Amino acid sequence: MTMDYSLLLYSLWVPVILAVEETLMDSRWATTELAWTTYPESGWEEVSGYDDHLSPIRTYQVCNVLEPNQNNWLRTDFIPRRGVLRVYVELKFSVRDCGSIPNIPGSCKETFNLFYYESDGDMATASSPPWRENPYVKVDTIAPDESFSLLESGIVNTKVRSFGPLSKAGFYLAFQDLGACMSLISARVFFKKCSTSIANFAVFPETATGAEATSLVIAAGACVPNAAEESVPLKLYCNGDGEWMVPVGACTCMPGFEPAKKDTQCQACTPGTFKSKQGEGSCMPCPSNSRASSRASSVCPCQSGYYRADSDLPDTACTTVPSAPLNVISSVNETSVSLEWSEPRDSGGRGDVVYNVVCKKCLHDGGSCARCDDNVEVSPRRLGLAERQAAVRNLQAHTHYSFEIQAVNGVSPKSPSSPQYTTVNITTNQAAPSAVPTVHLMRATAGTLSLSWLPPEQPNGVILDYEIKYQERGESFSHTVTAQHTSAKVEGLKAGTVYSVQVRARTVAGYGRYSNPVDFSTSLYDDPERSVQDLLPLIVGSASAGFVVILAMIVIAVVCLRRQRTGSELEYTEKLQQYVSPGVKVYIDPFTYEDPNEAVHEFAREIDISCVKIEEVIGAGEFGEVCRGRLKQAGRKETTVAIKTLKAGYTEHQRRDFLSEASIMGQFDHPNVIHLEGVLTRSCPVLIVTEFMENGALDSFLRLNDGRFTVTQLVGMLRGIAAGMKYLSDMNYVHRDLAARNVLVNSNLVCKVSDFGLSRFLDDNSSDPTYTSSLGGKIPIRWTAPEAIAFRKFTSASDVWSYGIVMWEVMSFGERPYWDMSNQDVMNAVEQDYRLPPPMDCPAVLHQLMLECWVKERNMRPRFGQIVSTLDKLLRNAASLKVLTSTHSGDLCRIGGTLPGHQRKSIGDAQDIKQQMSQTLPIRV
Known part of the structure; x- marks a missing residue:
């Protein structure tokens, strides 16, 4: 869905004060003779007259049209400039139509010239400076919008001109007549300034405009009392029309203070209310179980018996510890216990209740209890149980135990008292012993097997004896013998036969589980002294020899494989x-x-x-x-x-x-x-x-041909660049320096991406201001995505951001992105979601595509394949390119608002620019 950002134009800064003009000289209020200097005496003449309100005024007139070669000068008194760099002159005058004067020569004029002369003091005389164009500086030739004849007397023209920069203490105005019949009714000299302004909790001082009509003068702001800067230093730009624009940084009310009087003050929160964070929010009533007795509270302290956890936010309610768990049920199974319980009646107002299981072993006579040994296992764990059940294992048989089931929550560590708990007492039953570990063969003869084993890890009582079960492998019938100790000799066996052997232990509770079956073989020898130990050296020796042979074969194979691989790599590399x-x-x-x-x-x-x-x-x-x-x-x-x-x-x-x-x-x-x-x-x-490429770099080519290409031709250029970048992206190549200066144009207007990697190798001694030093090299700030500047994260998505800047360059015919703003101001503005405005006469769909390329979340930006597809559709549907954006070229766009900025300086002359700027909707602070 396309958002109309102009609807949110005033979202950040609210206009409060208009631009201010301050007068340096105004002849309209002169009540006595002006006595300006004239040359020659037969030229300009001071006369008295009346204005539209019939108030007396002093004017100058000249009408020597019957005499050729007129050169009449009129110079004002000295005008102190009061430190300003650029001044404006408002002239009111009337001019006689030469056609209405009979019998005049062809030298009659209907214009006059405006000059100024700078001086460090009121030092001009009747002859100095000389009455000629140099040393006077010409401002403009002034022509009337409408001249008058005898039948149309009273037509007054008003013209405003400006000049600068001024550097001396003051100046004189001079008017040159070359043969006109005219009257100079009044002259007013003034300058423009951005007046003192308070907005969004920031105060900006009165600031005079710059030396040029397009100059931006930076004014540093200060936060109002009880407000603080958010991130970057406060700055506003005062433009040539005396309007504040392009704010950088902002102030917001500190914790404990809320906005008041239309965001010009920060007032303290009243008792019973608080504000925990710096920002634009208002004070809120204290949460439950807390109170604030003083003004300007940033947090409401908890009432007695209530607390906040370390992870709780200051604006959350205070809570207390939970009550004890209910309905604890235990189930004993020999030396294991299963415990279950219900949640507490009161959770303390929190949803993070967990449970602890504390195991205590007690004496038989009902005496004191002590903590259980570490070998007692509580499953799934002893502390922080989210479940309301647990299993306890490895207890001792016929032993008294006490279990405390504690309920705790996030504020339990804050409470000085111990957690609430419920106790359950149990006595374990007798359990059979655990399984016997693996059985070992000590000695084998033709008719016997000598065996040994370790006792069970958990005997659970006194071991009375062990049972040995054995059977021939493959047979279902088995035999058993018993032993009083952890070793036994099984006799009466067949020679050279494999037997499967298992052992289990017995206590008063019965037999435990058998050990895992193990196969042992009797010997073929009749010699009872022949044992497995006798054969052990032979077995070990044979195994060692075999291992050495295998290891040697592996080493030889690896060497051969490496030589073969090296030869192959010399013939052909697979990297390509x-x-x-x-x-x-x-x-x-x-x-x-x-x-x-x-x-x-x-x-x-x-x-x-x-x-x-x-x-x-x-x-x-x-x-x-x-x-x-x-x-x-x-x-x-x-x-x-x-x-x-x-x-x-x-x-x-x-x-x-x-x-x-x-x-x-x-x-x-x-x-x-x-x-x-x-x-x-x-x-x-x-x-x-x-x-x-015959036409060279795209940016300079567009500047040389400003306004000569149609929108369709420009979109065709953009489509070519996007197609080239899609190809590079598909090859997993990240350009890092995509800009119009790095796109070349041939004689057929085909655009081709170039400059692969050179910008990455710029050293810190490079004088190119396009690239700013950053960790790991130099970065073209105006073309680079925020994540690439902050984290050196260059991806195809960061190239898409740069492509959006290239689109803006193309549609503005090579204008410099962000004009003459500093790189630091560009980074700050982008971080605050400011985006470049649509260039003049830019189709709305193209600027929308630019904004999509400049989405802060890189995964949300379009891919180059999607951009190519979009541009193809626009070229097929030329009507969609006729809908222009309503925002002017001079507006810096913000997601959620628009702010005024520079106008394109490449369009027309200074008068055209002035006219365009006068048509721009002003947003002043």
Whole structure:
């Protein structure tokens, strides 16, 4: 859905005071002779007259139209400038129509000239300065909108002109008549200023306008009492019309204070109310179970017995500890206990109640209890149970236990008293022993197996004896024998037979579980002394020898495989043929190569020096000169090419960075991406040869052709750039420096993306103001997405942001983004959701697409494929490009509002700009 941002025009700053004009001189109020200086005496004449209200005024008139070669001068008294840089002159005058004067020569004029002369004091005389254009400075030739004849007397014209910058103590105005019949009724000299203003809890002092009509004068603001700046220093810009614009920073009321008197004051919260955060919110009544007895409270303290957890916000209600759990039920199963309970009757007003289980072991005679040993297991855990049940294991048989079920919540640590709990007492039953661990073979003969084992880990009483169960493997019938200790000899077995053996323990509670079955084999030998221990050295020796042989074979195989792989890599590298899926090529970063020459030779074609002819230098790059030349290769037509050179005295690091662009360009093949012809690495200087783009960089090309292209042609250029960026994005290449200056235009107006990577290698000594130092290199702030500036997070989404800036550059015919605002002010404005306005005569759909590219959340920005599709639809439906935006070029847009800014300075002359600015809806502070 498209949002009309102009509907929210006044969302941030509310206009309170209009621009102010202060007069330096006004001849309308003169009651005596003005006595201005005239030359010659037969020229201007001071006379008395009456204004529209019949009040007496002093005027000057001249009418020597019958005499040729008139040069009549009139100079005012000295006018102190009072420190202002630019002044305005309002002239009221009437001019006689030359056609209404009979018998006059052809030298009759209907215009006069306005001059000024600066001086450090009132030092002018009747002859000094000389009565000529130099040293006077001409302001303008003044012509009437309407002249009069004898039948139309009384027609008064009003003209306003301005001049500056002024630098001396004051100045004189001078009027030159070259043969007109006219009357200078009045002259008023004034200057404009932005008056003292209070808005959004900030005070801005009275500020005079700048030296130029388009100048912006920065005024630092101060917060009103009990208010504080939010993030960046307060600033407002005073423009040439005396209007405040483009606020930077803001003040808001401090905790304990709320807005009052139309956001001009911050007043204290009354007792019983509070405000916890700095901001625009109002004071609120204290939450439940809290009170504030003083003014300007930022938090309401809790009443006795009530608390706030450390994680609670200051504006949350105070709560208390929960009551004890209810209906605790226990179920004993030998040496395990299952516990269940119900939630407390009172949760303390909180929803974060959890439970603790405290286990205590008690004496048989009902005496004291002590905490259980660590081997007692409480499942799922002892403390912080969200569930209302627990299982306790590994208790001792026939033992008395007491369990405390505690209820706690987020404020329990704040309470001085212990948690509320419910107690349940139980006595465990007798349990059978646990399983016997693994059985071991001690000795084997032809008819016996000597076995041993460890006692159960949990005997649960006194072990009376052990039962040994054995059977031949594969047979279902088994035999058992008993033993009083943890070893036994099983006799009467068959020689050379495998037996499966298990053992279990018995207490007064019965037998425990059998151990896992283990297979043992009797010996084939009749010698009863022959044992497994006798064979152990032989077994170990054989195993060791086999292990050594296997290890040697593995080492030999690895060496052979490595040699084979090395030979293969020498013949062919696979780095060039990386694909995400069949047919989709992926960009390879040349800096992943240890040897930069390897990347250059793999991705770029080497050209013989005899094929290249340099004709003339056409520019300068970061590493050297850019030239136009000719490329003639065997079997190919001679073509014009661009040649980049590496300047003499380069370092190896500079050579690597220079050639990396060729390694990058050589991987691309798209009609909207600059094409690499090849490189010359064996020559001096080192050269990179690309296709030649006749119209050069897009930004300067647009400025030279301001207003000469239709909207459809501009959209076609944008479509080409988007198609090139889609291709690069599909190859997983991030440009990082997409801007109109890095897009080249050929003779057919085809735009091609260029400058791959060079901006990333700008060092801190670079003098290019486009790039500002940041952690890890230099960044073009005006074109870069916020996350890339703050976190160096460059992605295809950050390229989309830059593409939106390129769209603005194209539609404004090469205007500089954000005009003459500083880089820091640009970052602050973007962080506050300000966005560039639509350029003049920009279709609404294009500016909407720009705003979508400038969404702060990078995952919400469109992809280049979607941008190409959108522009294709616009080119097919030309009617959609005829709906223009209502916001002027000079308005800085804010998501939720619009604020005035610069006008495009490239449109028409100064008078045209003034006219456009007068039509812009003013929003003043």
